[in-house]
Amino acid sequence: MNNNEEFNTERVDDIPVLLAILERMGIQKLLDKHFITHGNWQGISLGWLAVVWLSYILSQADHRLSHVQSWVENRLETLSICTGTAIRALDLSDDRLQAVLRYLSDSEVWQKFEQELGANLLEVYDLKAERVRLDSTSASSYCGVNEQGLFQYGYSKDHRPDLAQVKVMLATIDPLGMPVATEIVAGNKADDPLYCPAITRVRATLKKTGLLYVGDSKMGAIQTRGFIQEKGDYYLVPLSATQIPESVLKYLDEREQKGQELTAVYRDLDEGLPTKIAEAFEIEVNQTIEVEGKEITWKEPIFPRIAISL
Incomplete structure (x- = not known):
């Protein structure tokens, strides 16, 4: 036995599992394909750098660069073996990580990467997309406002109008919750105009129609509903009084006063047996709008009253 032999001990933790999942998703290959680095770039590729960085964020629950x-540096052997490439600690210095963020901030290139990644995930995990949920949210910060930046003063859902915020629109496959399209905009932007671009990107990724898009009342703008209908898709949104024709509201008031008989709604749940899940009544409203220079007309079903069975 050689008493002078040295041993190096590293914490493996969940790193091999995370790196294996990220590799199966194809993130490294797609990043290197779409984000072309400068000719003077040295060390591991941008794709591998991003994958190692993501494994750090997920393993340590820490997004700080520092x-x-x-x-x-304390896991060089583990990371090098798992990635199959020689990794140095300097490859993930603050400066190099900031350079990655600059490359990924190219919105046009990011959308192409996101589209191919989403299609790849559907194929890898054999996902059958039928419903897509869309919603926007905002995040506040003490960083202050830059006229050219994303953080701006706007309507605060956190009741902190004194803080600058950034807004995020997210489209996810239901019920898995897998993101399909993500849009980050300035915090002073309105929510309504964000839905159609997100739906366009979902269609480009999933490459299918007949999807059900689910959203809140901000998705209920007539232009958004027409945009969804025009391509043969469906929508489910709560409509406010301002989004329903006045003639329909008057008709509903009359029906409310007379009393409206509800129809039972059944669905196959446990063991395929029909189970009553709600009682409702439905009316149809003719809608006509212009979408991308073309006039479209459709019959829109509205459910003024629904009683959910628990």
């Missing part, structure tokens, strides 16, 4: 290099 701790990544030291974390990598």
Whole structure:
């Protein structure tokens, strides 16, 4: 036995599992395909750098740049073996991570990457997309406002109008919750105009129609509903009084006063047996709008009253 033999001990934790999942998703290959780095770029590729960085974020639940290099330095052997490439601690320095963020901030290139990644995930995990949920949210920060930046003063859902915020629109496959399209805009932007671009990107990724798009009342704008209908898709949204024709509201008031008989709604649940899940009544409203220079007309079903069975 050689008493002078040295041993190096590293914490493996969940790193191999995370890297294997990220590799199966194809993130490294797609990043290197779409984001072309400068000719003077040295060390591991942008794709591998991003994958190692993501494994750090997921493993440590920490998004700060300043701790990544030291974390990598203590796991060089593990990371190099799992990725199949020689990794140095300097490859994940603060400067290099900031360079990655600059490359990924190219919105046009990101959309192409996101589209191909989404299609790849559907194929890898054999997902059958039928419903898509869309919603926007905002995140506040003490960073202040930059006229050219994303953080701006706007309507605050957190009741903090004194803080700058950024807004995020997210489209996910239901019920899995897998993101299909993500849009980050300035915090002072309105929500309504964000839905159609997100739906366009979902269609480009999933390459199918007949989907049900589910959203809140902000998705209920008539132009958004027409945009969804025009391509043969469906929508489910709660409509406010301003989004329903006045003639329909008057008709509903009359029906409310007379009393409206409800129809039972059944669905196959446990063991395929029909189970009553709600009682409702439905009316149809003729809608006509212009979408991309073309006039479209459709019959829109409205459910003024629904009683859910628990």
